[in-house]
Amino acid sequence: MVRSALRTALGAGFMAAMMASASAQVLEIGVDNGPTGLDPHLITAFPSFMVVNGNIYEGLTAIDKDLKTVPGLAESWTVSPDGKTYTFKLRQGVKFHDGSAMEAEDVVATVKRLLSKDIASPLASRLSAVDSANAVDATTVELKLKEPSAALLSSLATIAIVPSAMETNKDALQKAPVGTGPYKFQEWQPNGFILLTKNEAYWDKGMPKLAGLKFNIVPESATRQVGLSNGQYALLPNIDAATALQLKGKPNVKLSETMDLAYTLIGMNTSKPPFDNPKVREAVNYAINRQEIVDAALFGAGVPGGPLSPALKSWALNVNQFACYKPDPAKAQALLKEAGVATPVAVSMKVLPRQDIKDIAQVVQEQLNKAGFKVELVNQEQGQFIQDWRNSNFDMFASINAGQPDPDDYFYRTFRTGGSTNVFKYSDAEIDGLLDQARTLADQAARKTAYDKVQQKLACSGPIAHLTYGTLFSAMNSKLQGFDTMPNRSLLMLRNASY
Amino acid sequence: MNRVLIARLIDLVIVLFGVSVIVFLMIRMIPGDAVAIMLGANTEITPERMAELNRRVGLDRPIVEQYLLWAGNALRGDFGTSLWTGRPVSSEILLHLWPTLELTFLALLIGAVLAVPVGCLMAQTRGGAADVAMRVTAIAGLTIPSFWLGIVLILLLSSWAPGFASLGYVPFSEDPLGNLQRMMLPAIALALPILANLSRLVRSAMLDALGQDYVRTARAKGLAERKVVYKHALRNALIPFLTSVGIMTGYLLGGAIVVEQVFAIPGLGRLILGAIAERNYPLIQATILVVTAGFVFVNFLVDFLYIVVDPRVRA
Numbered sequence: 048m049v050r051s052a053l054r055t056a057l058g059a060g061f062m063a064a065m066m067a068s069a070s071a072q073v074l075e076i077g078v079d080n081g082p083t084g085l086d087p088h089l090i091t092a093f094p095s096f097m098v099v100n101g102n103i104y105e106g107l108t109a110i111d112k113d114l115k116t117v118p119g120l121a122e123s124w125t126v127s128p129d130g131k132t133y134t135f136k137l138r139q140g141v142k143f144h145d146g147s148a149m150e151a152e153d154v155v156a157t158v159k160r161l162l163s164k165d166i167a168s169p170l171a172s173r174l175s176a177v178d179s180a181n182a183v184d185a186t187t188v189e190l191k192l193k194e195p196s197a198a199l200l201s202s203l204a205t206i207a208i209v210p211s212a213m214e215t216n217k218d219a220l221q222k223a224p225v226g227t228g229p230y231k232f233q234e235w236q237p238n239g240f241i242l243l244t245k246n247e248a249y250w251d252k253g254m255p256k257l258a259g260l261k262f263n264i265v266p267e268s269a270t271r272q273v274g275l276s277n278g279q280y281a282l283l284p285n286i287d288a289a290t291a292l293q294l295k296g297k298p299n300v301k302l303s304e305t306m307d308l309a310y311t312l313i314g315m316n317t318s319k320p321p322f323d324n325p326k327v328r329e330a331v332n333y334a335i336n337r338q339e340i341v342d343a344a345l346f347g348a349g350v351p352g353g354p355l356s357p358a359l360k361s362w363a364l365n366v367n368q369f370a371c372y373k374p375d376p377a378k379a380q381a382l383l384k385e386a387g388v389a390t391p392v393a394v395s396m397k398v399l400p401r402q403d404i405k406d407i408a409q410v411v412q413e414q415l416n417k418a419g420f421k422v423e424l425v426n427q428e429q430g431q432f433i434q435d436w437r438n439s440n441f442d443m444f445a446s447i448n449a450g451q452p453d454p455d456d457y458f459y460r461t462f463r464t465g466g467s468t469n470v471f472k473y474s475d476a477e478i479d480g481l482l483d484q485a486r487t488l489a490d491q492a493a494r495k496t497a498y499d500k501v502q503q504k505l506a507c508s509g510p511i512a513h514l515t516y517g518t519l520f521s522a523m524n525s526k527l528q529g530f531d532t533m534p535n536r537s538l539l540m541l542r543n544a545s546y
Numbered sequence: 547m548n549r550v551l552i553a554r555l556i557d558l559v560i561v562l563f564g565v566s567v568i569v570f571l572m573i574r575m576i577p578g579d580a581v582a583i584m585l586g587a588n589t590e591i592t593p594e595r596m597a598e599l600n601r602r603v604g605l606d607r608p609i610v611e612q613y614l615l616w617a618g619n620a621l622r623g624d625f626g627t628s629l630w631t632g633r634p635v636s637s638e639i640l641l642h643l644w645p646t647l648e649l650t651f652l653a654l655l656i657g658a659v660l661a662v663p664v665g666c667l668m669a670q671t672r673g674g675a676a677d678v679a680m681r682v683t684a685i686a687g688l689t690i691p692s693f694w695l696g697i698v699l700i701l702l703l704s705s706w707a708p709g710f711a712s713l714g715y716v717p718f719s720e721d722p723l724g725n726l727q728r729m730m731l732p733a734i735a736l737a738l739p740i741l742a743n744l745s746r747l748v749r750s751a752m753l754d755a756l757g758q759d760y761v762r763t764a765r766a767k768g769l770a771e772r773k774v775v776y777k778h779a780l781r782n783a784l785i786p787f788l789t790s791v792g793i794m795t796g797y798l799l800g801g802a803i804v805v806e807q808v809f810a811i812p813g814l815g816r817l818i819l820g821a822i823a824e825r826n827y828p829l830i831q832a833t834i835l836v837v838t839a840g841f842v843f844v845n846f847l848v849d850f851l852y853i854v855v856d857p858r859v860r861a
Contacts, residue, residue: 081820083584083630083631083824084630084631089630091584091585091586091589092584092586164598165598165602167595167598167599167601167602168595169585169589169590169591169595169599171595172590172591172592173590217602218632221630221631221632222631222632222633236641236812237631237633237638237641237642237812237817237820238642238812238813238816238817238820239714239715239812240714263713263714263810264810264812265713265714265810266807266810266816267693267697267807267808267810269697269700269808270697270700270713270808270809270810273697273700273701273704273713274713276704277704277708277710278708279711279712279713279714428576428577428578429578429583429823430576430577430578430579430582430583430823430825431576431577431578432578433578433582433583433585433586434577434578434579434582435577436588437582446588448588449588460590467590467591467592468588468589468590
């Protein structure tokens, strides 16, 4: 009796849920973490990036599925022969979500906002080459650079254009974003969900096809999996191999995969012994067996990788061009002997608190210990790890970094002497010269030659032992059409998706 | 009565002040500050920008000044704004308070209310098959971790009634049925260990009481066993039960972090955890104060109930 009453009640709830979903067509997305804010010029974390990039906001350019830079809010652009003046022709008829038209002055205000001290945007360095921005007319913007910058166009894809009224406003966009994208912000329940609804006035007619996006914040992986299998969520974007393997073959679930731009790495502090000695760093690379890491820690879903992701097909060298990528513990021992360090070399390795990184760190520890090192793993809380990273307070660390579509974005700040994320204190005159030269070259082939040399040198004796590039998955309901996982984790393709 | 109340209020003020100082200092002693964590490990930023961000959220001032500023505003009822979102802390707490209150209420309703008859039954059938079975179940209930139980419940329900929305949270005011269907499983997952714990407690307190002289007297004068148990013995057995319920309520009000994680419920537990992870100082401080006040209040309520239940305490 009670049981049948309960069943009836459940049935009624179920019916109500079905009817609601049939009329609304809001795509229910399950994500593990909520954003810390929505101001596109303040956020750097993936959970925030995923929500705003391409959905709420757009840049002058965009990065497509193949990591090519394509037109965004700028319809076209020209570059002056000296590479120092970029002229952008803006798309016409683009409106912000508040109804105002997007014009050249908004782009100029956006650039100023990003570079302003008051806003203190962590993205400011992406526009460090920009000297000034001017509105030529309502639909033409001119960017003057201090020096040529080959990475500018791809960087611009991550610079969201905001209304000019926001130029000096510090707080408004964190709470209520105003962009030009296919979806507009509706509601944010911290730790609950973020709801975006269709932008009826979107410039790309016929887009978006969905009535809205609801990002449900579901911290527990098992819960997200059940939610996808029972139809409560229709998409779990950017999940790891372990989760994807469990969902593989479930009824009504399909997977989309791509090579991840993000890479796992071992960082080494080159400002103090033993890693101040390039031979010791080379020994680390010979000691590491990357295929074993892929098999043991990534469930086979990944590839060994060098300084650039294999997803960057036009840049990355094949890893079998790096001598040290052929695991050779004996050679590692010999290098340590040559370096004149006392073996076993005792070092500590700080570990980013993520399950995949912890797994990888254990495999690497084992491998290094077999080749003359004595590695102590130090598990850290996130905040502590970040602090030590920023203060160069480590011998070694194991971590994962997001990759960038242009080599200059990554290389210059990481390996150039004094680079802003060169926490390894790495300094090499040859690398500095190549990096300085390559960023001013307009010719693709010439840049490629320079970056080939950089990769060759960094792969074996650089401050980072690049380990693996994982396969990135998204799991979705089989009814969801037109969505693919992108290497940079953008959910830009949701504008084309239908459900 | 009034004197008790006033003494309690003074206690509350002292506790809250102590907690506010401790929380303020401890959260700043954890390595890694709010700005560094927001930026993450591998963000390109110059030290000058870092300093500007610190200034932006007011973390560049001396710590004593920060505390006095915060305490002064808090006394006037202004708990400040969440570091990055700029939303008022009070509204964030309120938003997360409802799910927690509802969960606490439902879990206690199921757990504590069932514990009394179950505990009495165990005591009455002491040593019998029913007692043994219930005790084994109770021990299982105590030892099964709630995150595991929660996931198993979700899996069972999803195979039994696929399509039944059991995850997340919708406010009762918006969709009463949807609210209850989502809260059912987490409430059960929370209630089970409570039921197990409390029924064992009731059992042993009852056994104690049933061995007393007045129970023998009651039986001797020919009272029905049910009356002996529920009217005479139970009342005495209730004191430890109330104490325990009080403590559990206090903990539940602090947010049932594990169950909230598993069922994706935006309650106080996740608010605190998230705030600590991102070093959202104003949010942590205010939330912990609210939770502490809740704990103290519940204890006060329990003290009051002692007086109601046990006339001897009144003297």
